[in-house]
Amino acid sequence: MMGTVLGLGFVAPVSLAQEQPLCLEFQADRAKIDLSTRRLELQGHVSVQAGKYGLHAESLQLGKQEESLQVVGPATLTLCPCDRAPIELDFDRATLEFAGDITMTSPTLRVGDTPVFWLPWVWFRSWDQPGLLPPKLAWRGDGGLLLGPGFHLPWKDGVGQPAHLDLYISGYTRGGFELESSITTTRSRTNMRFDRMHGDLVRLESEGSQPSAGPGGLTWRVDTVGGSRGVTGLIDIREAYRPFDEAAAHVEVQPSSYSWLYAGVAGTGIRGRDRLHWGPSLLAHAGGALGIHSGWEASGKVRVLDDANQDAAHLTMVRARWFAAPILGPSKISVDGQSIARSLSLYGHSSMDVVAWSTSEASFPFARSYASTVHLIEPFVRVVGLSSARTAEPSMALLPPAIAGGSRWTATVGIRSDLGPPGASRGFRWEALAGKLGDFEGNTIDSAVVARAGLVQDWVTIQAQAAVLTRSEYQRAFLLARTSVGGMHSAKANIDIASRSNTDPVDAAAFEPSTQIANPCGVLSQSGTSLSVGGHLPLGSTIRAEVMSDWDLGEKAWLSTGSGLVLEHPCGCLQGRAWVSRRVGREGTDAWLALELQ
Structure with a gap:
């Protein structure tokens, strides 16, 4: 899913691996096949298609080895079957491994007809192999220019499904650094950001589930911000001004087809101003039909939140609902009744x-x-x-x-x-x-x-x-x-x-x-x-300009503004974003650039 830029060992979504034998489709003015050396020479208006990847040249030599395809150019590689691919790579020689890797000598990156980057040698890795990610390039309003490499580490989880860790280690030109990681599996997603620049910012988002052998399993969700820059360091105003930090992990049990029980631990705290208060948590939910035209739902929650200096807080919530929608002759009748009761015991008071x-x-x-x-x-x-x-x-x-x-x-x-x-x-x-x-x-x-x-x-x-x-x-x-x-x-x-x-x-x-x-x-x-x-x-077939702004008209106050350019190729092979934003409560202007090859 991530994109690639030129450099040694970069990860790209390229792979010639397939269950069926590799099939090459080509067009050329002349073709010469040497069966003894398993080489194919093509001359004049050469176009070769291998899956979604294309090779274009005036003269091209292809040689098949045991686990790779040798290409001698000069030629151009496109990473999608479009007539006008948005990104092309000119090269002299290339080795296309059937397992997915591609190595090139003297590659030049071209965007449209414009060459933008050259390296003497480059190695592209498939998504299921470790490698480098596109470098981070951003401007943070309170820290200045932020630069750093990214690393991609894939593996197979316990049931053989793909998972990966993406890690960025970046530094500010004014001093300070940022660590950002993302762990993705088939059943979970965890993002963590640690930023040190005139104070600390710790941002953690995680949610996922782990099924058990029977009905139920383990579920969790974490959405927290910490550190002295916990609120001012966040770029998105909606993240910064959420009222609470929350975290919870529960074991799910399903006693019957219409009831669920969740037992575990949970924590709550005021965002940016308080630590999480932890304690045991119990949730229950049940519902079902009452005849043909009516039904019911009921849920309850009990939580205990610790306090190092005071008595623990006890939170209880009960919710019930009954609804019916009978049809009486030409009329429709609907009744919906709901109730919620919540209690809090804190500091000896209720x-x-x-x-x-x-x-x-x-x-x-x-x-x-x-x-x-x-x-x-x-x-x-x-x-x-x-x-x-x-x-x-x-x-x-x-x-x-x-x-x-x-x-x-x-x-x-x-x-x-x-x-x-x-x-x-x-x-x-x-x-x-x-x-x-x-x-x-x-x-x-x-x-x-x-x-x-x-x-x-x-x-x-x-x-x-x-x-x-x-x-x-x-x-x-x-x-x-x-x-x-x-x-x-x-x-x-x-x-x-x-x-x-x-x-x-x-x-x-x-x-x-x-x-x-x-x-x-x-x-x-x-x-x-x-x-x-x-x-x-x-702004054309592939680029659009975007803008957004939030205002408090009652106070006649501006809250946030963002604008930028978004690149999306029609076939979905390339996505890019250049964005600039500014918000109330945060110093300076933020900007970043991202590019993804699909």
């Missing part, structure tokens, strides 16, 4: 966070079929009830609350429409509803208008939702929208916006309880408006 909600809907669908399209019009009545409560907590840092305490109900009537091919994801969908929002004490009653729209076509995708809550003295609103216009091979623009204006989070959750409660640190957790824009513009 706190609890409980939320429950139920959504009931009755709809009356009308459908009409055309030649290749179905138009659905569906009036409906929907009632949502939501109640949440929190006790006074000593600290909820390790357990973010579901939502602020309070109770709400909504009663709305609406209509939805769906127009598109039957059974397809493409089409146009919209939904509008209006009604009342209030609490169960009868103190506040708001009028509410909610609109949702979705359009999915080959060149445009729109998902939007907006709600306006009106009382006599003021208005409140929230908006969620995601828009993508254009295609992968044409100009494309992406716009994501989330806004909550003076709206109580309980009011917002009353319209989207599943989304807001499952992600309590999400985009509607606080008032304000966030905007993310991006897109790309093709």
Whole structure:
């Protein structure tokens, strides 16, 4: 998967190894075969194809030995069957090992018609052999120029499947160094980065599973950042501002076909400001059908987190759900009830966070079929009830609350429409509803208008939702929208916006309880408006320019910007990226260059 540059022993995805005998297809003006020496001489407009690799020359000699093919040029090697390969290698002599290695004398790397690099000798290794990777070339805003070699070490795992370690050892021209490793197997992926430059950064990401002989097995996931530069050293703003570091490893047991049990250890800590708090962890999940039209789910989690200076923290969460969707004559009825209870015991005090909600809907669908399209019009009545409560907590840092305490109900009537091919994801969908929002004490009653729209076509995708809550003295609103216009091979623009204006989070959750409660640190957790824009513009058949930017419009603050050039050859044989980015909370500008041959 990784690419290659010229140099001794570099790894490239090249291999002539195959189960069937090697078959060469060639075209030339003249051909001469010497059976005694097993040599083939070709003259005039020579073109030889061996698998996906091509040889081109005016005069070429090919000689087959026991485990290799000897090539005498001068000739040009292409690593893909394209008519105009993006990268070519001119050489005088070459040895193509059937096991995968290629050696060349006097090779010149050409990009298009431009020669860019020359070496007296080069050795390409196949992906299942140890070798060198393309060198790292990057500019780090807080460290300057970063350069270093990469090493590729493959092996076979315990069941004979391929695995490999990629290791980069890089140094800053201003002093300091970076170690970056990636271990990949068929069932796991582990990335580690250690960066020392005016402080330390340790970044670890790992996830994987190891099955057992019976049902179940071992699973793990780690996502942590440490060191004095743990947050400021990260380039991606989304990684830097995740609220928590987490790590967990569990043994999975499946007592029955509808239940699972996970027992192990887990750790949680505030990203960039706290160590991980570890302790035993127990998770359980079960679910199944209740008759033909209903079902249920239940899950629970118990964790104990250590604290070197205080009593251990005890975390408990229980979640339950029941849902049903019967059909009564011409109408459809759906009921979905869910509840979550979470508790935290810390420093000798206890706190609890409980939320429950139920959504009931009755709809009356009308459908009409055309030649290749179905138009659905569906009036409906929907009632949502939501109640949440929190006790006074000593600290909820390790357990973010579901939502602020309070109770709400909504009663709305609406209509939805769906127009598109039957059974397809493409089409146009919209939904509008209006009604009342209030609490169960009868103190506040708001009028509410909610609109949702979705359009999915080959060149445009729109998902939007907006709600306006009106009382006599003021208005409140929230908006969620995601828009993508254009295609992968044409100009494309992406716009994501989330806004909550003076709206109580309980009011917002009353319209989207599943989304807001499952992600309590999400985009509607606080008032304000966030905007993310991006897109790309093709600059020919293989290159496109990309740009992205994030903004906090409520605070009128810029968050991050990135732009660059992306190279993708139509046949997928070559991918490259040159990127420049800058973000809030990090000094300077970051830039890097990457190239991959497939």
